[in-house]
Amino acid sequence: MADELDRRGFLKAAALAAGPALVSGRAANDKVNIGWIGVGTRGYAGLDWLHTASPNDVQITAICDTYQGYIARAKDRMQTVWGTTPKTFVDYRELLADKSIDAVYIMTPEHLHHDMAIAALRAGKHVYIEKPLAHTIEEGFDIVREWQKAGKIVQVGTQNRSSSLYKKAKELVQQGMVGDVHFVRAFWYRNGLPNEPSWRYAIPPEANPQNTDWNRFLGTAPKHDWDAQRYFQWRLYWDYSGGISTDLLVHQTDIVNFMLDKTLPKSCMASGGIYRWTAKTDDRDVPDTLSAIYEYPDQFQINYSCYLGNEFFGYGEEICGNEGTLRVMNRQDLYFEPEMYNSRRANAPNRAPEAIKARAALHINGVQEYKESDGAINHFRNFINAVLGKEKVIAPPPVGQQAAISGHMATLSYKNQKKVIWDEGTNKTKFA
Numbered sequence: 001m002a003d004e005l006d007r008r009g010f011l012k013a014a015a016l017a018a019g020p021a022l023v024s025g026r027a028a029n030d031k032v033n034i035g036w037i038g039v040g041t042r043g044y045a046g047l048d049w050l051h052t053a054s055p056n057d058v059q060i061t062a063i064c065d066t067y068q069g070y071i072a073r074a075k076d077r078m079q080t081v082w083g084t085t086p087k088t089f090v091d092y093r094e095l096l097a098d099k100s101i102d103a104v105y106i107m108t109p110e111h112l113h114h115d116m117a118i119a120a121l122r123a124g125k126h127v128y129i130e131k132p133l134a135h136t137i138e139e140g141f142d143i144v145r146e147w148q149k150a151g152k153i154v155q156v157g158t159q160n161r162s163s164s165l166y167k168k169a170k171e172l173v174q175q176g177m178v179g180d181v182h183f184v185r186a187f188w189y190r191n192g193l194p195n196e197p198s199w200r201y202a203i204p205p206e207a208n209p210q211n212t213d214w215n216r217f218l219g220t221a222p223k224h225d226w227d228a229q230r231y232f233q234w235r236l237y238w239d240y241s242g243g244i245s246t247d248l249l250v251h252q253t254d255i256v257n258f259m260l261d262k263t264l265p266k267s268c269m270a271s272g273g274i275y276r277w278t279a280k281t282d283d284r285d286v287p288d289t290l291s292a293i294y295e296y297p298d299q300f301q302i303n304y305s306c307y308l309g310n311e312f313f314g315y316g317e318e319i320c321g322n323e324g325t326l327r328v329m330n331r332q333d334l335y336f337e338p339e340m341y342n343s344r345r346a347n348a349p350n351r352a353p354e355a356i357k358a359r360a361a362l363h364i365n366g367v368q369e370y371k372e373s374d375g376a377i378n379h380f381r382n383f384i385n386a387v388l389g390k391e392k393v394i395a396p397p398p399v400g401q402q403a404a405i406s407g408h409m410a411t412l413s414y415k416n417q418k419k420v421i422w423d424e425g426t427n428k429t430k431f432a
């Protein structure tokens, strides 16, 4: 680990990155030229979101994807939403060689993030990169280091940080509404119909080895024969994804860190398995059931669970303070309830001290209050404003790396069936 990335340096980099805005050298009427890498599920939706976020400040001049069907679909969408026709590429390195491109969006599977982000920074581009920052802890630190050298803007796609609802939650915590916090419960529960197993996303019927570039999809992942399931359902395989840990959990540890001003856990113990989607024809590697307990250095615990076989409790983070509970549910609803210290017994009196009784219960719906379904559009706008020198990004690489580390620790613990410790001195994990 390079000296500048010792633990203090790493955490300081995150704090500094949240400092005052940079000054841009761009002319006021210059549009930021965007190259877009990956127009699958997230990348395709993002073409619209960027138009909503910053229609006058940017233009998408190039798109890249290794599946021809998605390139055609994205070109159509560009015509409809932007009224323009970008250049198209199959090889992202050719897109990066275009000197007129200022910034890239990297919306590809997890295992490709490292090489694409490093190449983009070396090509002098600003980078918006989807979460998780990278496929391993070491790869994530490579990106942090490259970002430090490059002096470019990088935003990691943990968009909850840009959500007004979560910002409100953070504000309420800072006002002391919930008192001291030592415990958070976070969870994400989903289900699928028996013939629609979780994460078995539809494979376009036209997809074949001729119109998908399998080797470019693999990148540096282990060699494997062409396999449409691996290509379109990459989340289910360790070679390309950390599964629940890096796909879902990272969002939630990240936003807990944000709301409570935390950084890294000191340990993680995870457990789970493939319990729900066990058909003989389903060759998934990653668990569909995962629980993870995180201990932080300052007497604080996150109790996390995810199950892909029941959706009743939905998705949420519950901040269980000594004086009140603050919940953000399904990224849409924020609830605050003060403690009553009556064990919720029927007809039992509210035993809270007056100062706590005085705190009114609260419900805010993000769509009604802020006209936001989540933070994605704000997050895009924050990135573009940072490129324009107007703001600082809210999720720079050290912050994205902190989120990713939690995910990787859960994967390591799950795979090895051991408690994983974060070693502050070396910036590495070890087993207890």
Ligand SMILES: NC(=O)c1ccc[n+]([C@@H]2O[C@H](COP(=O)([O-])OP(=O)(O)OC[C@H]3O[C@@H](n4cnc5c(N)ncnc54)[C@H](O)[C@@H]3O)[C@@H](O)[C@H]2O)c1
Residues within 6 Å of the ligand: 037, 038, 039, 040, 041, 042, 043, 064, 065, 066, 067, 070, 090, 092, 107, 108, 109, 110, 112, 130, 131, 132, 157, 158, 159, 216, 217, 218, 219, 231, 232, 233, 234, 247
């Ligand atoms: N922030 C969020 O809430 C959120 C939500 C969903 C997905 N994501 C993230 O977005 C990223 C993409 O996920 P997705 O669900 O859109 O996956 P996807 O499989 O739907 O899309 C990936 C796209 O990348 C393309 N691709 C594969 N290899 C490529 C290569 N070498 N060069 C160019 N294109 C290549 C594929 O053809 C596909 O179009 C992941 O990192 C995922 O974790 C984030």
